[in-house]
Amino acid sequence: MSHPTPAFRTRRYPLVVFDWDGTLFDSAGSIVRSIQAAVVEVGGKPPSADAARHVIGLSLQQALEQVAPDVPSHRLPLLAQAYREQYRKHQNDITLFEGVHNLLLTLKGRGHLLAVATGKSRAGLDEALEAVGLRHVFDATRTADQTASKPDPLMLHELMDELNTAPVQTLMIGDTSHDLRMAHNAACPAVAVSYGAHDATGLAALRPLHTAHSVADLQQWLLAHG
Numbered sequence: 687m688s689h690p691t692p693a694f695r696t697r698r699y700p701l702v703v704f705d706w707d708g709t710l711f712d713s714a715g716s717i718v719r720s721i722q723a724a725v726v727e728v729g730g731k732p733p734s735a736d737a738a739r740h741v742i743g744l745s746l747q748q749a750l751e752q753v754a755p756d757v758p759s760h761r762l763p764l765l766a767q768a769y770r771e772q773y774r775k776h777q778n779d780i781t782l783f784e785g786v787h788n789l790l791l792t793l794k795g796r797g798h799l800l801a802v803a804t805g806k807s808r809a810g811l812d813e814a815l816e817a818v819g820l821r822h823v824f825d826a827t828r829t830a831d832q833t834a835s836k837p838d839p840l841m842l843h844e845l846m847d848e849l850n851t852a853p854v855q856t857l858m859i860g861d862t863s864h865d866l867r868m869a870h871n872a873a874c875p876a877v878a879v880s881y882g883a884h885d886a887t888g889l890a891a892l893r894p895l896h897t898a899h900s901v902a903d904l905q906q907w908l909l910a911h912g
Contacts, residue, residue, distance in 0.1 A: 697798055699875070699912050701851040703842065705860035706804035708742055708882025710790075711814060713780045714861075717742055717883075720772035721753055727768045730757040742883040743805045743862040745830035782818055783881070785901035790823050793908065799849050802827040803841040803858070803868070825849055836864040839872035846872075857895075857912065859904070866892040879904060 708714040721738040725731070733753045741749035750757070750765050757765055793800060801824055804811055808829045815821040826848045834840035846856055858869035861882025866889065869876035878894040879901075880886035886897055896911070898904035 697796065697912060699798070699855060699857035701799045701801060701846065701849055701856045702793055702908070702912065703801045703803050703845060703856060703858050703874075705743060705858075705862070705865045705882075706802055706806055706811060706814065708861035709859060709865075709879055710782060710786050710802075711780060711818075712783050714739060714742055714883045716773065716776045716780055720769055720776070721749070723772045724765055724768035725754045725757065727772075728754075728757055728761055728765045730754045730765070739883045740862075743836055743860065743864040745805050745835035746807065748835050749805070777813075778817075782820075783901050785905065787818075787820075789901055789905045789908075790820065792905065793912070794823060796909075796912075798912070799825045799851070801825055801845045801849065803836070803845060803865075804828070805830045805836060805864070807831045836862075837867035837871055839868055842868060842872035842874055861889075863888060863892060866894055877904070877907065 704710050707717060718735050718738040722732045725733060737753055741753050746766055746769065750762055750769065754765060790800060802811065806829050808831055811827060811829050826845050828841040828844055833844055842856065842858065846853065853873040856874045858865060858874050858876040859879065860866060861879045862884045866876045866878060876894045878889040878897045880889060880897050880899050889897055896907045898907060
């Protein structure tokens with residue numbers, strides 16, 4: 687368990703929890719294309735880009751069940767494997783949004799604890815963290831195959847228990863309605879980012895504290911209010 691610094695106790699949100707895809711990692715477009723190609727590969731009707739984008743943030747099983755209703759349930763494991771193979775082809779083309787590395791190091795320097803709550807698998811997140819050199823930055827992480835998928839609050843409950851913070855001390859940051867609903871279900875405040883999977887209008891309807899339109903905007907808000 688991390689040992690909070692004196693600065694930790696003076697921050698409004700000692701624990702900042704980030705979604706991964708579409709919030710820190712610029713992967714939404716690749717996920718959409720991979721879903722569409724995988725559905726076609728197993729004989730389903732390809733979902734629209736908007737439909738594929740909407741399920742980003744859910745566990746893979748939930749996402750595929752929603753986005754490919756015409757694929758029989760017994761073929762969903764084959765669809766999941768097809769998606770992983772499609773995504774793997776392009777994963778090295780994906781990187782952090784500009785400014786993310788500086789944002790995380792700045793928050794770390796201010797004494798915040800940092801965590802990730804993601805719909806990715808544990809293997810997928812570990813691989814991504816290793817690829818971008820951020821494994822050491824986060825104090826705790828949770829993935830959809832370890833616990834309940836968003837918008838269930840269990841991910842946040844487990845992170846708060848592990849890092850010894852209360853809901854009012856924990857800020858969730860994400861790019862989808864699933865992230866914001868999870869925060870609401872956990873009684874945690876939330877900030878939205880509009881540069882990921884879901885549009886600003888839909889995110890605003892869930893009443894986040896702020897909607898950031900860039901990583902720079904997010905950093906400015908966190909330094910002023912976090």
